[in-house]
Amino acid sequence: MDKQQILVVDDDESITFSLKIFLGKAGYRVDTTASGLEAWNLIETKQYPLILSDISLPGMTGKEILKKVKTRGIDCELILFTGYGSVRDAVDCIKNGAYDYFIKPVDNDKLLMAIERALEHKALRDENRGLRKKLGKNYDKQIVFCSKTMEDLLNKAKIAAETGATILITGTSGTGKTRLAKYIHNHSKKRDQPFVEVSCGVLSENLLESELFGHKKGAFTGAVSDKKGKFEAAKDGTIFLDDINSASMGLQTKLLRVIEQKIFEPVGDTRTLETNARVIAATNHDLLELSEKKVFREDLFHRLNVISFGIPSLRERKEDIPVLIHHFMANSSDKYLKPIKMIDENVLVSLSEYSWPGNVRELENIIERAVIFSQNNEIKMSDIPEYIVSNKKTKEDEVLTKGSLKLSRVSAMFEKVHILRVLKMNHSNRNKTAESLGISRATLFNKMKKYDMLGNNEQKM
Ligand SMILES: Nc1ncnc2c1ncn2[C@@H]1O[C@H](COP(=O)(O)OP(=O)(O)O)[C@@H](O)[C@H]1O
Numbered sequence: 001m002d003k004q005q006i007l008v009v010d011d012d013e014s015i016t017f018s019l020k021i022f023l024g025k026a027g028y029r030v031d032t033t034a035s036g037l038e039a040w041n042l043i044e045t046k047q048y049p050l051i052l053s054d055i056s057l058p059g060m061t062g063k064e065i066l067k068k069v070k071t072r073g074i075d076c077e078l079i080l081f082t083g084y085g086s087v088r089d090a091v092d093c094i095k096n097g098a099y100d101y102f103i104k105p106v107d108n109d110k111l112l113m114a115i116e117r118a119l120e121h122k123a124l125r126d127e128n129r130g131l132r133k134k135l136g137k138n139y140d141k142q143i144v145f146c147s148k149t150m151e152d153l154l155n156k157a158k159i160a161a162e163t164g165a166t167i168l169i170t171g172t173s174g175t176g177k178t179r180l181a182k183y184i185h186n187h188s189k190k191r192d193q194p195f196v197e198v199s200c201g202v203l204s205e206n207l208l209e210s211e212l213f214g215h216k217k218g219a220f221t222g223a224v225s226d227k228k229g230k231f232e233a234a235k236d237g238t239i240f241l242d243d244i245n246s247a248s249m250g251l252q253t254k255l256l257r258v259i260e261q262k263i264f265e266p267v268g269d270t271r272t273l274e275t276n277a278r279v280i281a282a283t284n285h286d287l288l289e290l291s292e293k294k295v296f297r298e299d300l301f302h303r304l305n306v307i308s309f310g311i312p313s314l315r316e317r318k319e320d321i322p323v324l325i326h327h328f329m330a331n332s333s334d335k336y337l338k339p340i341k342m343i344d345e346n347v348l349v350s351l352s353e354y355s356w357p358g359n360v361r362e363l364e365n366i367i368e369r370a371v372i373f374s375q376n377n378e379i380k381m382s383d384i385p386e387y388i389v390s391n392k393k394t395k396e397d398e399v400l401t402k403g404s405l406k407l408s409r410v411s412a413m414f415e416k417v418h419i420l421r422v423l424k425m426n427h428s429n430r431n432k433t434a435e436s437l438g439i440s441r442a443t444l445f446n447k448m449k450k451y452d453m454l455g456n457n458e459q460k461m
């Protein structure tokens with residue numbers, strides 16, 4: 001590994017001198033300076049991954065250096081030194097983004113450990129940033145899956161996306177309806193136009209109508225000025241009507257009209273406006289059943305149902321769990337700057353056996369929480385809630401889980417995705433990949449063989 005360069009700033013020369021020798025022996029290249037201003041000049045010209053600085057300095061204080069580094073967006077870590085008197089300043093610095101602080105006299109061995117951690121922290125951030133760029137992926141837009149069901153569904157969704165037709169998405173809460181709606185929008189010709197979301201479940205009938213179609217000043221008490229509705233805001237883009245089952249019968253009539261004839265009237269207005277927005281609706285109810293009960297218009301149901309996608313609950317597509325875990329781990333690890341390297345196999349088993357009533361949303365929250373609580377770069381059983389571990393399967397779950405993933409399958413799938421990711425990060429360099437994974441090249445080779453990741457001519461080796 002390249003020697004990393006560290007800047008040490010302290011007006012006490014005995015400190016800069018001894019740190020230069022100590023850190024030099026530990027394998028770092030060290031620049032030193034006694035002045036905050038000179039430190040700033042150095043920081044601007046060289047890219048230090050790490051700066052060690054005293055807080056009280058002549059000219060420019062350690063606090064000011066920190067502030068400048070952060071406001072200029074310079075990507076480096078800071079560790080500060082302080083005397084007993086100014087611990088409060090040091091704590092402020094941590095709040096403002098310093099990595100750590102030490103009270104003088106500094107214990108060199110502890111400092112060395114902090115330096116290693118800080119550099120690892122930065123390396124992870126660089127790695128994630130690089131990875132994101134390389135994969136050109138956006139955590140918020142991707143639909144992660146492994147199951148054949150989702151693959152088929154997305155293939156059909158892509159075809160439907162291009163047609164501009166009205167689409168209905170069904171599925172219980174947290175299965176990914178909103179995300180699929182955005183996916184469809186992003187795969188349609190309207191992708192550069194607005195995507196506007198309206199939840200039909202939260203507003204009262206009148207407010208929802210004005211939210212959708214806009215209103216004229218004075219149309220009702222509280223309508224103090226003209227207001228444009230979401231159909232206007234969506235322009236030629238997509239309007240996503242979430243929880244469509246909550247729209248009143250009266251509003252359903254208006255929605256049918258806007259879908260069929262592309263026209264609507266703002267509340268209290270005599271004008272009829274036109275719209276070219278595509279409608280995507282979603283619900284976690286059975287609209288057929290609601291229409292049989294006469295609480296949902298049958299004609300609207302049929303109109304919406306021409307193209308519909310039912311997203312299965314997560315427990316009906318357990319093959320998606322390992323890749324989703326991996327995806328959310330990478331995402332949270334990036335968000336909280338916590339480099340997770342390992343996950344206890346038992347955690348994988350518990351997570352894949354759990355019935356996930358809250359579907360993907362629940363899984364996402366559990367992983368985020370686990371990453372936050374994780375220590376030593378590892379997710380352990382103690383990082384996931386007790387109810388997931390002690391989850392007693394219901395009869396129904398028992399049937400659904402039958403023939404589903406065994407422990408070895410879950411960890412294997414997880415491992416495969418993990419290896420792929422690290423390989424990509426290292427431009428397929430296997431030495432580096434093995435090193436990042438903490439395994440030997442031979443072990444990596446065997447794993448790649450096992451997971452069918454080798455080129456054809458390598459198989460026989
Ligand atoms: N296949 C998926 N891949 C990645 N993230 C997903 C996937 N499905 C759902 N999510 C995430 O799970 C959460 C719940 O999804 P959402 O689309 O809001 O569900 P719904 O609208 O059905 O309640 C969101 O944070 C979403 O981004």
Ligand SMILES: [Mg+2]
Binds near residue numbers: 177178179242
């Ligand atoms: Mg939703």
